[in-house]
Amino acid sequence: MEFDLIARHFTRATPGAVLGVGDDCALLAPTPGMQLAVSSDMLLEGRHFSPQDSPAGIGHKSLAVNLSDLAAMGATPRWATLSIALPEADDAWLTAFARGFFRMADMHGIELVGGDTTRGALTISITVMGEVPPGQALRRDGAKAGDDVWVSGVIGSAALALAYRQGRLFMEQIDAARVLPALYLPTPRVELGIALRGIAASAIDISDGLLGDLGHILQRSQVGAILEFAALPTLPVTQAYLHEKVARDCVLAGGDDYELCFTAPANRRDAVATVAQSAGVAVTRIGRITAEPELTVIGTDGQPLPFDHTGYDHFAA
CATH class of the missing domain: 3.30.1330.10 (PurM-like, N-terminal domain)
Known part of the structure; x- marks a missing residue:
């Protein structure tokens, strides 16, 4: 059989x-x-x-x-x-x-x-x-102070869909239909990852949440980061729900995005834009790496944004 x-x-x-x-x-x-x-x-x-x-x-x-x-x-x-x-x-x-x-x-x-x-x-x-090729793998331990922090595509959609499906967030059905594909049919950014060889200083895929996965880069590289919440790329339908705390948590720490989060020297911005365009993937600069080993998210009011957790825990109940 x-x-x-x-x-x-x-x-x-x-x-x-x-x-x-x-x-x-x-x-x-x-x-x-x-x-x-x-x-x-x-x-x-x-x-x-x-x-x-x-x-x-x-x-x-x-x-x-x-x-x-x-x-x-x-x-x-x-x-x-x-x-x-x-x-x-x-x-x-x-x-x-x-x-x-x-x-x-x-x-x-x-x-x-x-x-x-x-x-x-x-x-x-x-x-x-x-x-x-030897020496060209994108790793988590290469981020340096002054590097830009980037993400590909949009984030938060899959986590928003899961919150809707689990009844933790009310959404209009027409809105839910716009985010559900991100949960069920993620797109791996293979072409972009290959194109970033020799340009990106570090990289990780966002599987457990932006803050948690970026945190792995920060820990391995012994650096910190400052992110701008307003710069995080999300679908318009996601933005319509950001007044809800659960939606903000989905964007920051929801997981299941399978986008790339990577860092690159500030003088490589044109190169990042060029290879992203050739790969057909939008990329967004969301912050910068700092020497101080702390992760801070700046809200729309210019003040640090509090967050309860940074990502998905596989052993949580």
Whole structure:
């Protein structure tokens, strides 16, 4: 049964691998002179997605969040492994899941080369592998005082959608429809990450919240930052709800954005704008790095904005 499931849903040609699905191990030949970037993420039903969510959307999101890690390192996607625990063998669910997964894989040229299936609570675990030239990986420890802080795209939309879905924020249905796609179908900024090699001093993807994820850069780089709340890029529909504290928290610390937060020297602003335009992604300068190891958000009144938390806690109740 297990091997039939793998053969039906997850076995495809893998011209970029020496040997793909079907043996005890895949055989991979990285491009000579390149370094491998490897990352793993796990998604659990009830924690990262709901039972009623579209299986195609789950397939899309499960790979997208992993590709976002490669984007944050400036790595070119190459290969992935996929392990799934399923309560039961459900061909219709797997067919739709595989459709969403492979649509995302084909968009970014990544090949599925192995994995595992077993019975259990619905759990999806993916490992992705990418390539980056030596010394050019975007890391968290390169931010310097005086650097600009940037984010790609818009933030807060996915968290706003989740708050609406959980009943923590009332939204008009027409407004909710504008933010829900960000929760279900995130876009990894792979092309932008690659384009920022040699320009960005540090980078991270925003998965657990802007303040929390930027905090990882600040901690690793031993610096601080001052951000301007008014500069944070959000959808107009999000701005309409910012009078609500929960909406402000969604923007600052909501998570699930899968945008890139990165720093770059102030004299590279033109270069950042040029590569962002070539990648087709809007970027916004939201603050600057400081020597003092403290993170401050300045509100519209020019005063520091209080915040209760900085990001998603995977072990919170």
